[in-house]
Amino acid sequence: MAKKISILLVYTGGTIGMIKDKKTNALKPFNFSQIVAKIPELEQLNCTIKSISFDKPIDSSNMNTVYYKDIVEIIEKNYKKFDGFVILTGSDTMSYASSAVSFMLDNLQKPIIFTGSQLPIGDLRTDAKENLITAIEIASTYKKGKPVISEVCLYFEYKLYRANRTTKISADQFEAFASMNFPPLAESGVHLKFNEHLIHQPKNKEQALIVHKNLVDEVVILKLFPGISILVVKSILNIPNLKGVVLETYGSGNASNSEDFINLLKEAIKKGIKIINVTQCKRGAVMMGDYDTSLLLKKIGVISGGDITIESAISKLMYLLDKKLSDSDFNKMFKKSIRGEITNNIDF
Numbered sequence: 001m002a003k004k005i006s007i008l009l010v011y012t013g014g015t016i017g018m019i020k021d022k023k024t025n026a027l028k029p030f031n032f033s034q035i036v037a038k039i040p041e042l043e044q045l046n047c048t049i050k051s052i053s054f055d056k057p058i059d060s061s062n063m064n065t066v067y068y069k070d071i072v073e074i075i076e077k078n079y080k081k082f083d084g085f086v087i088l089t090g091s092d093t094m095s096y097a098s099s100a101v102s103f104m105l106d107n108l109q110k111p112i113i114f115t116g117s118q119l120p121i122g123d124l125r126t127d128a129k130e131n132l133i134t135a136i137e138i139a140s141t142y143k144k145g146k147p148v149i150s151e152v153c154l155y156f157e158y159k160l161y162r163a164n165r166t167t168k169i170s171a172d173q174f175e176a177f178a179s180m181n182f183p184p185l186a187e188s189g190v191h192l193k194f195n196e197h198l199i200h201q202p203k204n205k206e207q208a209l210i211v212h213k214n215l216v217d218e219v220v221i222l223k224l225f226p227g228i229s230i231l232v233v234k235s236i237l238n239i240p241n242l243k244g245v246v247l248e249t250y251g252s253g254n255a256s257n258s259e260d261f262i263n264l265l266k267e268a269i270k271k272g273i274k275i276i277n278v279t280q281c282k283r284g285a286v287m288m289g290d291y292d293t294s295l296l297l298k299k300i301g302v303i304s305g306g307d308i309t310i311e312s313a314i315s316k317l318m319y320l321l322d323k324k325l326s327d328s329d330f331n332k333m334f335k336k337s338i339r340g341e342i343t344n345n346i347d348f
Protein backbone atom coordinates (compact mmCIF):
# COMPACT_ATOMS: atom_id res chain seq x y z
CA MET A 1 0.00 0.00 0.00
CA ALA A 2 1.30 3.48 -0.85
CA LYS A 3 2.63 5.51 2.04
CA LYS A 4 0.20 8.16 3.29
CA ILE A 5 1.21 11.79 2.83
CA SER A 6 2.15 13.34 6.15
CA ILE A 7 1.24 16.91 7.05
CA LEU A 8 2.52 19.04 9.89
CA LEU A 9 0.07 21.63 11.15
CA VAL A 10 1.77 24.53 12.91
CA TYR A 11 -0.49 26.69 15.06
CA THR A 12 1.04 30.06 15.91
CA GLY A 13 -2.18 31.74 17.04
CA GLY A 14 -5.06 33.71 15.61
CA THR A 15 -8.82 33.30 15.51
CA ILE A 16 -8.76 29.95 13.71
CA GLY A 17 -7.54 28.10 16.79
CA MET A 18 -9.87 29.71 19.27
CA ILE A 19 -13.12 28.70 20.86
CA LYS A 20 -15.57 30.64 22.96
CA ASP A 21 -15.27 30.08 26.66
CA LYS A 22 -18.86 29.21 27.59
CA LYS A 23 -18.60 30.98 30.93
CA THR A 24 -16.86 34.20 29.95
CA ASN A 25 -17.82 34.38 26.25
CA ALA A 26 -14.22 35.41 25.50
CA LEU A 27 -12.17 33.73 22.76
CA LYS A 28 -9.34 31.50 23.98
CA PRO A 29 -6.95 29.14 22.18
CA PHE A 30 -7.86 25.45 22.34
CA ASN A 31 -5.47 22.53 22.59
CA PHE A 32 -4.41 21.94 19.01
CA SER A 33 -3.60 18.29 19.53
CA GLN A 34 -7.39 17.85 19.63
CA ILE A 35 -7.83 19.33 16.17
CA VAL A 36 -9.14 16.10 14.61
CA ALA A 37 -11.76 15.86 17.35
CA LYS A 38 -12.90 19.40 16.51
CA ILE A 39 -13.00 18.68 12.77
CA PRO A 40 -13.78 14.96 12.28
CA GLU A 41 -13.93 15.61 8.51
CA LEU A 42 -10.11 15.70 8.58
CA GLU A 43 -10.15 11.91 8.94
CA GLN A 44 -11.54 11.64 5.42
CA LEU A 45 -8.39 13.20 3.96
CA ASN A 46 -5.85 10.78 2.61
CA CYS A 47 -3.03 11.97 4.87
CA THR A 48 -1.77 11.75 8.41
CA ILE A 49 -1.82 14.98 10.39
CA LYS A 50 0.40 15.92 13.29
CA SER A 51 0.22 19.28 14.96
CA ILE A 52 2.53 21.51 16.86
CA SER A 53 1.63 24.75 18.56
CA PHE A 54 3.48 27.82 19.81
CA ASP A 55 3.74 27.53 23.60
CA LYS A 56 1.90 30.79 23.86
CA PRO A 57 -0.20 31.33 20.72
CA ILE A 58 -0.12 34.94 19.59
CA ASP A 59 -2.51 37.38 18.01
CA SER A 60 -0.84 38.12 14.70
CA SER A 61 -0.59 41.81 15.65
CA ASN A 62 2.28 40.65 17.87
CA MET A 63 4.06 38.88 14.99
CA ASN A 64 7.73 39.83 14.61
CA THR A 65 11.03 38.60 13.20
CA VAL A 66 11.68 36.36 16.24
CA TYR A 67 8.44 34.49 15.53
CA TYR A 68 9.33 34.32 11.81
CA LYS A 69 12.51 32.57 12.89
CA ASP A 70 10.53 30.20 15.13
CA ILE A 71 8.30 29.28 12.19
CA VAL A 72 11.19 28.54 9.79
CA GLU A 73 13.02 26.59 12.49
CA ILE A 74 9.97 24.35 12.99
CA ILE A 75 9.89 23.78 9.23
CA GLU A 76 13.64 23.12 9.11
CA LYS A 77 13.50 20.63 11.98
CA ASN A 78 10.60 18.71 10.45
CA TYR A 79 11.36 19.19 6.76
CA LYS A 80 12.48 15.62 6.09
CA LYS A 81 9.79 14.03 8.26
CA PHE A 82 6.76 15.62 6.60
CA ASP A 83 5.51 15.98 3.03
CA GLY A 84 3.73 19.28 3.54
CA PHE A 85 3.21 22.06 6.07
CA VAL A 86 0.15 24.10 6.96
CA ILE A 87 0.91 27.18 9.02
CA LEU A 88 -1.95 28.74 10.95
CA THR A 89 -1.59 32.39 11.88
CA GLY A 90 -3.94 35.26 12.50
CA SER A 91 -5.02 36.82 9.24
CA ASP A 92 -4.16 40.40 10.21
CA THR A 93 -0.45 40.11 9.42
CA MET A 94 -0.49 36.83 7.51
CA SER A 95 0.65 38.46 4.26
CA TYR A 96 3.71 39.90 6.03
CA ALA A 97 4.60 36.64 7.80
CA SER A 98 4.08 34.42 4.78
CA SER A 99 6.03 36.80 2.52
CA ALA A 100 8.92 36.82 4.99
CA VAL A 101 8.90 33.03 5.27
CA SER A 102 8.97 32.76 1.47
CA PHE A 103 12.26 34.70 1.42
CA MET A 104 13.71 32.80 4.38
CA LEU A 105 13.33 29.41 2.65
CA ASP A 106 15.59 28.74 -0.32
CA ASN A 107 15.36 25.66 -2.58
CA LEU A 108 11.98 24.79 -1.16
CA GLN A 109 10.68 21.51 -2.59
CA LYS A 110 7.59 21.01 -0.43
CA PRO A 111 4.30 22.87 0.07
CA ILE A 112 4.03 25.46 2.83
CA ILE A 113 0.45 26.72 3.05
CA PHE A 114 -0.53 29.57 5.36
CA THR A 115 -4.15 29.85 6.37
CA GLY A 116 -6.40 31.16 9.12
CA SER A 117 -9.97 32.36 9.42
CA GLN A 118 -12.21 35.29 10.14
CA LEU A 119 -14.40 33.34 12.58
CA PRO A 120 -13.27 30.84 15.24
CA ILE A 121 -13.43 27.15 14.43
CA GLY A 122 -16.32 26.45 16.81
CA ASP A 123 -18.54 29.21 15.41
CA LEU A 124 -21.64 28.03 13.59
CA ARG A 125 -20.85 30.06 10.46
CA THR A 126 -17.11 29.60 10.63
CA ASP A 127 -14.87 29.85 7.58
CA ALA A 128 -12.16 28.01 9.53
CA LYS A 129 -13.19 24.49 8.54
CA GLU A 130 -13.16 25.08 4.80
CA ASN A 131 -9.90 27.03 4.93
CA LEU A 132 -8.17 24.41 7.04
CA ILE A 133 -9.50 21.32 5.26
CA THR A 134 -8.67 22.66 1.79
CA ALA A 135 -5.25 23.98 2.87
CA ILE A 136 -4.40 20.48 4.13
CA GLU A 137 -5.80 18.92 0.98
CA ILE A 138 -3.60 21.20 -1.15
CA ALA A 139 -0.52 20.51 0.97
CA SER A 140 -1.10 16.79 0.52
CA THR A 141 -1.67 16.85 -3.24
CA TYR A 142 1.14 14.88 -4.82
CA LYS A 143 1.31 13.68 -8.41
CA LYS A 144 3.69 10.89 -9.41
CA GLY A 145 5.43 11.20 -6.07
CA LYS A 146 5.97 14.97 -6.40
CA PRO A 147 4.12 17.78 -4.66
CA VAL A 148 1.98 19.94 -6.93
CA ILE A 149 2.96 22.96 -4.80
CA SER A 150 6.53 23.58 -3.75
CA GLU A 151 6.40 27.19 -2.68
CA VAL A 152 4.98 29.31 0.14
CA CYS A 153 1.28 29.96 -0.43
CA LEU A 154 -1.68 31.47 1.34
CA TYR A 155 -5.09 29.78 1.14
CA PHE A 156 -8.24 31.69 2.04
CA GLU A 157 -11.88 31.50 0.95
CA TYR A 158 -11.56 29.13 -2.01
CA LYS A 159 -8.36 30.62 -3.43
CA LEU A 160 -4.74 29.61 -3.22
CA TYR A 161 -2.34 32.52 -3.72
CA ARG A 162 1.41 32.89 -3.93
CA ALA A 163 1.90 34.22 -0.40
CA ASN A 164 4.28 37.05 -1.27
CA ARG A 165 1.71 38.47 -3.70
CA THR A 166 -1.07 38.86 -1.15
CA THR A 167 -2.60 41.68 0.87
CA LYS A 168 -5.32 41.57 3.49
CA ILE A 169 -8.19 43.57 2.02
CA SER A 170 -11.13 42.99 4.33
CA ALA A 171 -11.63 43.00 8.08
CA ASP A 172 -15.11 41.54 7.92
CA GLN A 173 -15.60 39.51 4.77
CA PHE A 174 -14.61 35.90 4.38
CA GLU A 175 -12.80 36.89 1.20
CA ALA A 176 -10.13 38.64 3.27
CA PHE A 177 -7.17 38.48 0.88
CA ALA A 178 -6.38 39.52 -2.65
CA SER A 179 -3.45 39.12 -4.99
CA MET A 180 -3.82 42.08 -7.29
CA ASN A 181 -0.83 41.59 -9.56
CA PHE A 182 -0.76 37.81 -9.86
CA PRO A 183 -3.57 35.31 -10.50
CA PRO A 184 -4.46 32.59 -7.94
CA LEU A 185 -2.45 29.38 -8.16
CA ALA A 186 -5.53 27.28 -7.50
CA GLU A 187 -9.26 27.64 -6.99
CA SER A 188 -11.48 25.41 -4.97
CA GLY A 189 -14.94 24.79 -6.37
CA VAL A 190 -16.60 21.47 -7.07
CA HIS A 191 -13.08 20.46 -8.08
CA LEU A 192 -9.74 21.69 -6.81
CA LYS A 193 -8.36 23.37 -9.93
CA PHE A 194 -4.63 24.11 -10.05
CA ASN A 195 -3.37 26.70 -12.52
CA GLU A 196 -0.31 24.59 -13.17
CA HIS A 197 1.34 27.01 -15.63
CA LEU A 198 1.60 29.60 -12.82
CA ILE A 199 2.96 27.31 -10.13
CA HIS A 200 6.67 27.43 -9.38
CA GLN A 201 8.60 24.33 -10.43
CA PRO A 202 11.87 23.87 -8.53
CA LYS A 203 14.74 23.69 -11.00
CA ASN A 204 17.17 21.54 -9.13
CA LYS A 205 15.31 18.89 -7.20
CA GLU A 206 18.49 17.61 -5.60
CA GLN A 207 19.36 20.86 -3.80
CA ALA A 208 18.87 20.88 -0.06
CA LEU A 209 16.69 23.40 1.74
CA ILE A 210 18.57 26.52 2.86
CA VAL A 211 17.06 28.42 5.77
CA HIS A 212 17.92 32.11 6.15
CA LYS A 213 17.23 33.00 9.76
CA ASN A 214 18.52 36.53 10.04
CA LEU A 215 16.49 39.51 8.99
CA VAL A 216 17.47 43.14 9.45
CA ASP A 217 14.70 45.02 11.22
CA GLU A 218 16.17 48.55 11.02
CA VAL A 219 13.70 49.40 8.29
CA VAL A 220 10.64 51.57 7.89
CA ILE A 221 7.65 52.08 5.61
CA LEU A 222 7.18 55.74 4.73
CA LYS A 223 3.79 56.44 3.17
CA LEU A 224 3.60 59.73 1.32
CA PHE A 225 0.50 61.91 1.37
CA PRO A 226 -0.11 65.40 0.03
CA GLY A 227 0.92 67.77 2.80
CA ILE A 228 3.40 65.48 4.54
CA SER A 229 5.78 67.78 6.39
CA ILE A 230 9.42 67.87 5.44
CA LEU A 231 10.21 67.63 9.15
CA VAL A 232 8.45 64.27 9.35
CA VAL A 233 10.38 62.96 6.33
CA LYS A 234 13.64 64.31 7.78
CA SER A 235 13.02 62.73 11.18
CA ILE A 236 12.23 59.35 9.68
CA LEU A 237 15.25 59.32 7.37
CA ASN A 238 17.46 60.26 10.31
CA ILE A 239 16.42 57.41 12.61
CA PRO A 240 19.72 56.11 14.06
CA ASN A 241 21.01 52.97 12.25
CA LEU A 242 18.23 53.05 9.68
CA LYS A 243 19.16 50.67 6.85
CA GLY A 244 16.20 50.65 4.51
CA VAL A 245 12.98 52.43 3.59
CA VAL A 246 9.97 51.29 1.61
CA LEU A 247 8.70 54.54 0.16
CA GLU A 248 4.99 54.33 -0.64
CA THR A 249 4.59 56.62 -3.61
CA TYR A 250 1.70 57.67 -5.82
CA GLY A 251 0.49 56.03 -9.04
CA SER A 252 3.28 54.56 -11.12
CA GLY A 253 5.91 55.54 -8.54
CA ASN A 254 5.65 59.32 -8.40
CA ALA A 255 6.55 61.62 -5.52
CA SER A 256 6.98 65.32 -4.92
CA ASN A 257 9.92 66.77 -6.80
CA SER A 258 10.43 69.57 -4.25
CA GLU A 259 14.10 70.22 -3.73
CA ASP A 260 13.95 69.73 0.04
CA PHE A 261 12.33 66.33 -0.28
CA ILE A 262 14.66 65.09 -3.02
CA ASN A 263 17.71 66.33 -1.10
CA LEU A 264 16.66 64.40 2.00
CA LEU A 265 16.32 61.20 -0.02
CA LYS A 266 19.65 61.88 -1.74
CA GLU A 267 21.43 62.34 1.60
CA ALA A 268 19.89 59.15 2.97
CA ILE A 269 21.01 57.16 -0.10
CA LYS A 270 24.51 58.64 0.24
CA LYS A 271 24.60 57.36 3.83
CA GLY A 272 23.90 53.85 2.46
CA ILE A 273 20.18 53.68 3.26
CA LYS A 274 18.32 51.65 0.62
CA ILE A 275 15.13 53.29 -0.59
CA ILE A 276 12.58 51.14 -2.41
CA ASN A 277 9.82 52.70 -4.48
CA VAL A 278 6.49 50.89 -4.09
CA THR A 279 3.18 52.29 -5.29
CA GLN A 280 0.24 52.98 -2.98
CA CYS A 281 -2.02 51.65 -5.73
CA LYS A 282 -3.30 48.18 -5.09
CA ARG A 283 -2.80 47.12 -8.70
CA GLY A 284 -0.07 47.93 -11.21
CA ALA A 285 3.60 48.73 -11.01
CA VAL A 286 6.18 51.41 -10.43
CA MET A 287 7.62 52.66 -13.71
CA MET A 288 10.25 55.22 -12.76
CA GLY A 289 10.82 57.68 -15.56
CA ASP A 290 7.28 57.73 -16.94
CA TYR A 291 6.77 61.13 -15.29
CA ASP A 292 9.14 63.90 -14.26
CA THR A 293 8.07 63.24 -10.66
CA SER A 294 9.61 59.79 -10.74
CA LEU A 295 12.54 60.46 -13.06
CA LEU A 296 14.29 62.36 -10.28
CA LEU A 297 13.85 59.43 -7.88
CA LYS A 298 15.48 57.15 -10.42
CA LYS A 299 18.36 59.58 -10.95
CA ILE A 300 19.22 59.79 -7.26
CA GLY A 301 19.27 55.99 -6.83
CA VAL A 302 15.84 55.05 -5.50
CA ILE A 303 15.24 51.38 -6.35
CA SER A 304 12.09 50.34 -8.21
CA GLY A 305 9.91 47.77 -6.47
CA GLY A 306 7.99 47.07 -9.71
CA ASP A 307 4.66 45.47 -8.85
CA ILE A 308 5.70 44.08 -5.46
CA THR A 309 3.29 44.44 -2.52
CA ILE A 310 4.21 46.52 0.52
CA GLU A 311 4.19 43.39 2.68
CA SER A 312 6.57 41.62 0.37
CA ALA A 313 8.79 44.68 -0.16
CA ILE A 314 9.43 45.18 3.55
CA SER A 315 10.14 41.46 3.99
CA LYS A 316 12.48 41.33 0.99
CA LEU A 317 14.27 44.42 2.26
CA MET A 318 14.79 42.80 5.68
CA TYR A 319 16.05 39.64 3.98
CA LEU A 320 18.41 41.28 1.46
CA LEU A 321 19.91 43.77 3.92
CA ASP A 322 21.36 40.85 5.85
CA LYS A 323 23.24 39.65 2.75
CA LYS A 324 25.70 42.59 2.78
CA LEU A 325 25.55 42.98 -0.99
CA SER A 326 27.30 45.68 -2.99
CA ASP A 327 25.05 48.56 -4.04
CA SER A 328 24.72 47.30 -7.57
CA ASP A 329 24.04 43.69 -6.51
CA PHE A 330 21.46 44.86 -3.99
CA ASN A 331 19.80 46.88 -6.71
CA LYS A 332 19.77 43.95 -9.12
CA MET A 333 18.52 41.47 -6.53
CA PHE A 334 15.73 43.74 -5.39
CA LYS A 335 14.46 44.31 -8.89
CA LYS A 336 14.53 40.67 -9.93
CA SER A 337 12.09 38.04 -8.84
CA ILE A 338 13.70 35.66 -6.36
CA ARG A 339 10.55 33.94 -5.03
CA GLY A 340 8.03 34.98 -7.65
CA GLU A 341 7.25 38.24 -5.83
CA ILE A 342 7.82 40.61 -8.76
CA THR A 343 6.67 40.32 -12.34
CA ASN A 344 9.61 40.18 -14.69
CA ASN A 345 11.09 37.81 -17.17
CA ILE A 346 13.27 36.03 -14.70
CA ASP A 347 11.95 32.75 -13.35
CA PHE A 348 12.61 32.05 -9.75
Ligand code: ASP
Pocket residue numbers: 013014015016058059060061089090091092093116117118
Ligand atom coordinates in the same frame (compact mmCIF):
# COMPACT_ATOMS: atom_id res chain seq x y z
N1 ASP B 1 -6.62 39.48 15.28
C1 ASP B 1 -6.55 38.17 14.70
C2 ASP B 1 -5.10 37.91 14.31
O1 ASP B 1 -4.67 38.35 13.29
C3 ASP B 1 -7.47 38.04 13.55
C4 ASP B 1 -7.39 36.71 12.86
O2 ASP B 1 -7.01 35.72 13.43
O3 ASP B 1 -7.74 36.64 11.69
O4 ASP B 1 -4.41 37.27 15.05
